[in-house]
Amino acid sequence: MKFKLKIWRQKNNQDKGGFKTYDLDGVSSDMSFLEMIDVLNEQLIDKDEDPVHFDHDCREGICGMCSMYINGEPHGPLRGVTTCQLHMRSFSDGETITIEPWRAKAFPVIKDLAVDRSAFDRVIQAGGYISVNTGGTPDANEIPIPKTVADEAFDSATCIGCGACVAACKNASAMLFVSAKISQLSMLPQGQVERDERAEKMVAQMDAEGFGACTNTGACSAECPKGIDLSNIARMNREYLGAKLSSGK
Amino acid sequence: MSWLSDTLTSTIGRKLVMSLTGLFLIIFLVVHLAGNFQLLADDGGLAFNAYAKFMTSNPIIKTTSYGLYAFILIHIIMSIALVRKNKAARPVGYSEVKGSANSSFSSRNMGILGFIIFVFLVIHLRNFWYEMHWGAIQMDDAGNKDLYKVVSAAFSEWWYVAIYVLCMVGLAFHLSHGFSSAFQTLGVNHSKYTPFIKKLGIAYAILIPFAFALIPIIMFLNS
Numbered sequence: 001m002k003f004k005l006k007i008w009r010q011k012n013n014q015d016k017g018g019f020k021t022y023d024l025d026g027v028s029s030d031m032s033f034l035e036m037i038d039v040l041n042e043q044l045i046d047k048d049e050d051p052v053h054f055d056h057d058c059r060e061g062i063c064g065m066c067s068m069y070i071n072g073e074p075h076g077p078l079r080g081v082t083t084c085q086l087h088m089r090s091f092s093d094g095e096t097i098t099i100e101p102w103r104a105k106a107f108p109v110i111k112d113l114a115v116d117r118s119a120f121d122r123v124i125q126a127g128g129y130i131s132v133n134t135g136g137t138p139d140a141n142e143i144p145i146p147k148t149v150a151d152e153a154f155d156s157a158t159c160i161g162c163g164a165c166v167a168a169c170k171n172a173s174a175m176l177f178v179s180a181k182i183s184q185l186s187m188l189p190q191g192q193v194e195r196d197e198r199a200e201k202m203v204a205q206m207d208a209e210g211f212g213a214c215t216n217t218g219a220c221s222a223e224c225p226k227g228i229d230l231s232n233i234a235r236m237n238r239e240y241l242g243a244k245l246s247s248g249k
Numbered sequence: 250m251s252w253l254s255d256t257l258t259s260t261i262g263r264k265l266v267m268s269l270t271g272l273f274l275i276i277f278l279v280v281h282l283a284g285n286f287q288l289l290a291d292d293g294g295l296a297f298n299a300y301a302k303f304m305t306s307n308p309i310i311k312t313t314s315y316g317l318y319a320f321i322l323i324h325i326i327m328s329i330a331l332v333r334k335n336k337a338a339r340p341v342g343y344s345e346v347k348g349s350a351n352s353s354f355s356s357r358n359m360g361i362l363g364f365i366i367f368v369f370l371v372i373h374l375r376n377f378w379y380e381m382h383w384g385a386i387q388m389d390d391a392g393n394k395d396l397y398k399v400v401s402a403a404f405s406e407w408w409y410v411a412i413y414v415l416c417m418v419g420l421a422f423h424l425s426h427g428f429s430s431a432f433q434t435l436g437v438n439h440s441k442y443t444p445f446i447k448k449l450g451i452a453y454a455i456l457i458p459f460a461f462a463l464i465p466i467i468m469f470l471n472s
């Protein structure tokens with residue numbers, strides 16, 4: 001397969017950056033999107049040019065590093081996958097593919113397609129610890145949790161922190177991510193002790209990082225590789241507003 | 250900052266305010282529409298004028314109307330604050346965005362649709378509300394201000410009716426997202442109720458603006 005690649009190049013955070021177009025030939029339809037970029041980069045290195053910088057780690061859809069905004073959508077046109085799980089058969093031969101970094105004030109560009117997502121880490125850190133008893137290993141099933149609740153909490157916990165929700169949202173809002181992180185603990189008995197405090201602190205940190213507000217467009221959930229549901233955001237709103245109304249401070 | 254101002258200036262708090270003021274306006278529109286239907290009564294406007302008199306003099310309704318003015322203002326001011334915050338959250342935009350692949354037209358254009366409603370409100374309030382309160386209006390046979398005459402004069406101009414109808418289309422799109430969005434913001438999202446709320450929202454967003462638009466069209470055709 002043959003492609004025209006329109007890729008965002010930016011030397012560093014201070015650089016203004018701009019698009020550069022590359023022609024790439026001999027791409028197999030079975031290559032993953034990242035392998036396709038690897039091929040391009042080898043050619044660039046052979047020509048003594050700076051290769052395209054991009055984030056990746058597991059290449060099996062679980063780490064959430066491979067942030068690329070492809071043809072107007074985070075992680076490209078295929079639903080429910082990250083960029084590393086997207087294959088060139090999802091594109092047509094000769095197509096022009098536009099590749100941009102995640103765009104958000106809270107995700108500054110490091111270089112080319114790599115952005116700094118430590119704002120997400122700070123939101124999680126703001127949530128703090130959960131209180132647990134020390135001592136021996138607890139018995140399995142010691143704490144009774146209804147299967148439906150455990151399943152729902154697990155669904156929320158599948159969020160891999162990739163940031164596609166922020167990239168997809170017209171407001172660069174992080175609500176889907178933050179709501180998944182708040183939900184996974186608020187539903188379980190282990191998360192009850194710090195439940196209110198956690199919701200208040202994580203939302204405050206989310207706002208401080210400069211993410212936008214939610215307009216409930218649903219773009220985040222539609223583009224999320226893990227299919228995190230919008231009901232998480234509704235739950236976060238309940239948790240946050242309830243905590244604000246009833247907490248001691 | 251106190252916990253209350255802290256909450257109401259957070260992204261979620263601001264959306265709470267948008268949602269509550271929006272839902273209040275949704276209820277208000279039903280009441281307003283019921284009143285407007287009296288414009289179609291075949292009595293030269295007597296019933297409508299008596300109703301307008303009642304709405305501007307009854308103390309309970311007057312008090313409620315101050316709440317209404319405040320809520321509209323708060324909804325608008327909060328929407329400006331949100332739009333600005335949301336724009337600031339993405340200082341550098343994308344060269345290509347496939348919005349239609351993941352979200353509805355209305356949900357992506359709430360600000361523009363709201364602005365259309367705002368323009369409508371300015372025209373509407375100037376022509377009818379301001380005239381009723383402070384304009385020089387003749388009296389009808391029952392001794393009430395003849396607002397009916399003002400309204401029917403406006404609705405005998407085709408361009409006025411056209412602007413009115415277009416703005417109602419804007420309102421319809423605003424509400425086709427706004428109605429169900431307001432519930433999601435309040436945290437009401439449940440597999441038992443949300444499908445119903447979404448359907449109700451679409452029905453409301455079609456029927457109410459349609460009925461509002463129908464009245465000037467009928468009055469234009471009768472004029």
Ligand code: HEM
Pocket residue numbers: 213214215216264265267268270271272274275278324325328329331332359360362363364366367368370423426427428430431432434435
């Ligand atoms: C001056 C006119 C108006 C403006 C400028 C305006 C603006 C907006 C904006 C920008 C939003 C989206 C906020 C966000 O999610 O980020 C919104 C939401 C909404 N608006 Fe309006 N609007 C106006 C009039 C109205 C009217 C007349 C109604 C009702 C009859 C209404 C009902 C709603 C509702 C229910 C929402 C959804 C709230 C939520 O998502 O929680 N708006 N409005």
Ligand code: SF4
Pocket residue numbers: 064158159160161162163164165166176177180220223224225226227228
């Ligand atoms: S909610 Fe989905 S899109 Fe957002 S960070 Fe988590 S996995 Fe990625």
Ligand code: FES
Pocket residue numbers: 055056057058059060061062063064065066082083084085
């Ligand atoms: S590289 Fe780990 S999810 Fe794509």
